[in-house]
Amino acid sequence: MTGLVAAACAGVLLASVPAGAAPAPAPETSRATSGPHCATHVETRKTTCYDTFREAVSATTGGRVTNATQAKAAKDSAFVDKVNETVGATAGTAATSRAASDFFLGVIYEHTRFRGASHQFWGDGPCNDFSDQEYWMVDLLNWNNRISSLKTGSNCDIELFSERDFNGAHQLYFTNTPNVGSAMNDQAESMVWK
Ligand SMILES: [Ca+2]
């Protein structure tokens, strides 16, 4: 079921973050749907975008992480899981008080070494230790043929495919990857969290 939601959120990406120059509707709408640093929640299918990486992280963590500049996050090998710990630690003491949407699944970047435009993904839970697909995107839309680096977290590995619908060449990344490699650089058009 989560996969269906994740696939559906591809439509949200398309609708919310068109390639090229964005028109300028009402200011808050423009702010929410355009910008170089976006986040998609795979359960709610909501995508929001911001001018800076730091703003994006601040918004997705409900203001719990306000100092995560892109440069600082790039150097932190445990960035994704540290954000998860912070969100979980301050969301409440009872396990049930943690929102179902609190798990940071990783980040894809336009350039190598975690630079350029970014897109965060959040889900309703961490990945398990089995190899089944837990979330997926059948088409990366405005991120097609663009990913050069990525960060992983929530116990998820990320698999990239050079064509949509999980076709073409594919490569599995088990950890933060500052360069997805020449074979996959600017080639991915679909992805899986597993
Ligand atoms: Ca790129």
Ligand SMILES: [Ca+2]
């Ligand atoms: Ca491709």
